[in-house]
Amino acid sequence: MADESRHQELETTEAPASAEPAASPPVPEAAEASGNRVLSALRGILLPALALLAAFAVGAIIIIVTDFDLLGQWGSDPIGAIGASWSSVMRTYGALLRGSIGDPGALFSALFSADWEALRRAFGPLSETIVSATPLILTGLSVALAFRVGLFNIGAEGQLYLGSLFAVIAGFTFVGMPWFIHLPIAVAAGFLGGAVWGFIPGLLKARTGAHEVIVTIMLNFVSYNLINWALKTEFVQREGRPDPISKIVEPSAVIPPLIDGLRAHWGIVIALLAAVGVWWLLFRSTKGFEFRAVGFNPRAARYAGMSISWATVLSMVTAGGLAGLAGAAVILGGSGTLSPGFSPGYGFDGIVVALVGATRPLGVVAAAFLFGALRAGATPMQAATGTPIDIVVVIQALVIMFIAAPALVRAIFRIRAERRMGSEVFAKGWGS
Amino acid sequence: MKLELRGITKRFPGVVANRDVDLIVQAGEIHALLGENGAGKSTLMNVLYGLYRPDDGEILIDDRVVAFDGPGDAIDAGIGMVHQHFMLVPVFTVTENVMLGVETTRGPLGQLDRRAARERIVEISERHGLHIDPDATVEDLPVGVRQRVEIIKTLYRQSNVLILDEPSAVLTPQETEDLFAVMRSLVATGTSIVFITHKLNEVLEVADRITVLRRGTVAGTTTPAEANREELAAMMVGRDVQLVVDRTPAQPGEPILEVRDLVVRDERGHNAVNHLDLTVRAGEILAIAGVQGNGQSELVEAITGLREPDAGDVLLAGQPLADTPRDVFEAGVAHVPEDRMEDGLIADFTVADNLVLNSYWQPPFASGLRLHGEAIVSNAExxxxxxxxxTPSIFNPVGNLSGGNQQKVIAAREFSRPIKLIVAAQPTRGLDVGSIEYIHRRIVAKRDEGAAVLIVSSELDEVVALGDRIAVMYRGRIVDTLSPEEATPERLGLLMGGAHPEDGEPVDLVGTAPAAGSEPSDG
Structure with a gap:
């Protein structure tokens, strides 16, 4: 009893605000509560937004101090150097923006010119952002979903590869099908491939307690080599090619572009639908109720009659499937063929996307677009300003750092700490 | 040493934890600080110990004003605190633990002078009858002895005022008696003791004077001679409290829960429940008394499907009780778990979600995979x-509620459906008197509706207040079953300590013959 009483008393001394309203009469007003929800959602956005701002600010400093011409000017002409630094930073970030979203002027005039070619060119950067964001949304959802159940899915990369293998096989094996049958089959095959790769660590965890972090990391290696082997088999390898590359999928299994001539494809719609689906699963379904209960407090979940084993297996299967969808989307919406190492680490970036998105589906989508934009804008930025592409990686890392250290952002912007912030769910860390 | 707190006020954002609190502790007295959870006891003691700086008021020692910048200053001024959670290094010996922070050294290299420290510990131990082996490793010591090590630590630092924060919470009744003896010995030599608690009996037994805190202010100061339990409870809560709920004699009906020859092993493979039999009938409360760790938890887990029994039967209304928690739930069993935050609730879930924690999957809260939010909300309202x-709102996380309100959430969830049997383990642990009264009333009301009730409690007061029959559990067995009239604290205490029901000898636990009384009568 002592434990409890002490806990309670500490609660009152340390956070008296929370104890005080408990003494007021219970007036559960739905309107007020929903108002609070909107408010808390806004607060949830505030911190990541400020973290982004801080990351770009520090990024600007790095742009300045890594430019040796500028540094020289600081010595001879400090006043002029301020202006030069400012314009250098603006030029770099401007190029980044134009490379990821597009030139606002060109976008505007293209919209009114009704010239297809101008439109395509103006929307090119945005299209590239969408192409990068599509797999990141799906792998981010994969990691976020598992995390809600208290599992750390480091295996999204491997699940993505398995998904792409299954999708590409389904894509070239069935010939002569109409696209509205073939494409769903190929996409579903991608989900299945990832799901199988998620099922293995899920089952091992549920049955033997094997830690999913270890198992998923190891399965990543297995998946690379499995792909390498599969691409050399007669069944998968393209005829007449000595290198490991798959046959090309049938046109009926290709995810069509959103607009002809642009690379952005309908995979983004699949990803957004998946985000809605994950949101529904987590917050509107009985299974999601179980998932979250197990994630927060497995003992209480068991006491309440839930099966922890089932939740573990089911969530890992779903998480794997989502990562598999990412693989399917990249292959079927892109080159239409599979080769080793086609993923620049979408699965690992998914961990970051889930973290930055506070494991909320909407947050994951937003974070995926952010990282997609940074990725898409990096190369045009380097071409236009000569700023090394690495600055983008630095900014990505800074965003993560500021989001992972909310106390730091609060200190910089002098925000009063709120006790429960969504992003802090990650504070649980690596424990099972 | 005389200690005085004068007009202490401590504010936190949005709340005043202490308002104008006066407290005078005379040299050589045991001063009990009594109050409900959240009344401000801990805040006040943290002010005294230098952990908080008061917004207003002053601390006087022997009539001189002092100011503490941290616990170091308080310790230097002769104030020692025994925290509820011990601050000991388990792998160190008693001597090493006591020395830690005030090491005596000798020689040019500053070698630890263990011998000198050891001698002083032995001397302190003998003076106050603490019976401490200075060479024992702390992790090998029982809880009661560890607490005495903490007391020695403060005495070793020459404390004249000792603050004991809920010291009896972790102790058995016997250990508590030992602690009181030590406390009396300490005050006899001039030490003052501030004794923080919310247990009325202990206050009346050991305190010289009593100060009651309510919502951060002093509700009154009294002495055990002038006050009784009811008055103290009323001072704590601010209204009259029924310490023992009114109830009519039980009207036992059909047997609902029958446990036959049950064996449950614990993690180490020992028989935590050792061929136990019991019967609970409709409309009666069977209370199981016992010192914690005598198999009560395992018994409850076996009945509620959380742990698989190794032998024996559990029958509900004559039918074997299914073996998963969900089946047990569906069979009409309500379970109030021993540890509400670990097992009973999900702290991060809202009140509304916690209220459907075990029924979320069935109508009206769900159809198929789909949860019905409106049904969950209206149920919660x-x-x-x-x-x-x-609670400010049904969408508040349950972890932000007070302990009493958390237990009400569990009671609401478990009792608000047709149930045949209630299994409640430590249902009022850590709750204040007002909440205890409330929970007890709900349990008795369920009994009167015809439910069979099995209560497991280590609180003698609770066992006697609720039980229509009282079974004492010792080392996995029911050693005797008493009526409330027979169940005097002395008799229960002896049985809980393992004394044989008839002749006061320890029960023969090795023999195959069942101990007398292990078969409870059906009355």
Whole structure:
């Protein structure tokens, strides 16, 4: 009893605000509560937004101090150097923006010119952002979903590869099908491939307690080599090619572009639908109720009659499937063929996307677009300003750092700490 | 040493934890600080110990004003605190633990002078009858002895005022008696003791004077001679409290829960429940008394499907009880778990979600995979009103509620459906008197509706207040079953300590013959 009483008393001394309203009469007003929800959602956005701002600010400093011409000017002409630094930073970030979203002027005039070619060119950067964001949304959802159940899915990369293998096989094996049958089959095959790769660590965890972090990391290696082997088999390898590359999928299994001539494809719609689906699963379904209960407090979940084993297996299967969808989307919406190492680490970036998105589906989508934009804008930025592409990686890392250290952002912007912030769910860390 | 707190006020954002509190502790007295959870006891003691700086008021020692910048200053001024959670290094010996922070050294290299420290510890131990082996490793010591090590630590630092924060919470009744003896010995030599508690009996037994805190202010100061339990409870809560709920004699009906020859092994493979039999009938409360760790938890887990029994039967209304928690739930068993935050609730879930924690999957809360949010909300609104759960909103995380309100959430969830049997383990642990009264009333009301009730409690007061029959559990067995009239604290205490029901000898646990009384009568 002592434990409890002490806990309670500490609660009152340390956070008296929370104890005080408990003494007021219970007036559960739905309107007020929903108002609070909107408010808390806004607060949830505030911190990541400020973290982004801080990351770009520090990024600007790095742009300045890594430019040796500028540094020289600081010595001879400090006043002029301020202006030069400012314009250098603006030029770099401007190029980044134009490379990821597009030139606002060109976008505007293209919209009114009704010239297809101008439109395509103006929307090119945005299209590239969408192409990068599509797999990141799906792998981010994969990691976020598992995390809600208290599992750390480091295996999204491997699940993505398995998904792409299954999708590409389904894509070239069935010939002569109409696209509205073939494409769903190929996409579903991608989900299945990832799901199988998620099922293995899920089952091992549920049955033997094997830690999913270890198992998923190891399965990543297995998946690379499995792909390498599969691409050399007669069944998968393209005829007449000595290198490991798959046959090309049938046109009926290709995810069509959103607009002809642009690379952005309908995979983004699949990803957004998946985000809605994950949101529904987590917050509107009985299974999601179980998932979250197990994630927060497995003992209480068991006491309440839930099966922890089932939740573990089911969530890992779903998480794997989502990562598999990412693989399917990249292959079927892109080159239409599979080769080793086609993923620049979408699965690992998914961990970051889930973290930055506070494991909320909407947050994951937003974070995926952010990282997609940074990725898409990096190369045009380097071409236009000569700023090394690495600055983008630095900014990505800074965003993560500021989001992972909310106390730091609060200190910089002098925000009063709120006790429960969504992003802090990650504070649980690596424990099972 | 005389200690005086004068007009202490401590504010936190949004709340005043202490308002104008006066407290005078005379040299050589045991001064009990009594109050409900959240009344401000700990805040006050943290002010005294230098952990908080008061917004207003002053601390006087022997009539001189002092100011503490941290616990170091308080310790230097002769104030020692024994925290509820011990601050000991388990792998160190008693001597090393006591020395830690005030090491005596000798020689040019500053070698630890263990011998000198050891001698002083032995001397302190003998003076106050603490019976401490200075060479024992702390992790090998029982809880009661560890607490005495903490007391020695403060005495070793020459404390004249000792603050004991809920010291009896972790102790058995016997250990508590030992502690009181030590406390009396200490005050006899001039030490003052501030004794923080919310247990009325202990206050009346050991305190010289009593100060009651309520909502951060002093509700009154009295002495055990002038006050009784009811008055103290009323001072704590601010209204009259029934310490023992009124109830009519039980009307036992059909046997509902029958446990036959049950064996349950614990993690180490020992028989935690050792061929136990018991019967609970409809409309009666069977209370199981016992020192914690005598198999009560394993018994409850076996009945509620959380742990697989190794032998024996559990029957509910004559039918074997299914073996998963969900089946047990569906069979009409309500379970109030021993540890509400670990097992009973999900702290991060809202009140509304916690109220459907074990029924979320069935109509009206769900159809198929789909949860019905409106049904969950309206269920919560009804129950929050019906069970007087004090929360700003049903969407508040349950972890932010007070312990009493958390237990009400569990009671609301478990009792608000047709049930045949209630299994409640330590149902009022850590709750203040007002909440205890409330929970007890709900349990008795369920009994009167015809439910069979099995209560497991290590609180003698609770066992006697609720039980229509009282079974004492010792080392996995029921050693005797008493009526409330027979169940005097002395008799229960002896049985809980393992004394044989008839002749006061320890029960023969090795023999195959069942101990007398292990078969409870059906009355």
């Amino acid at each position: 009804t129950l929050v009103g019906e069970y007087d759960i004090r």
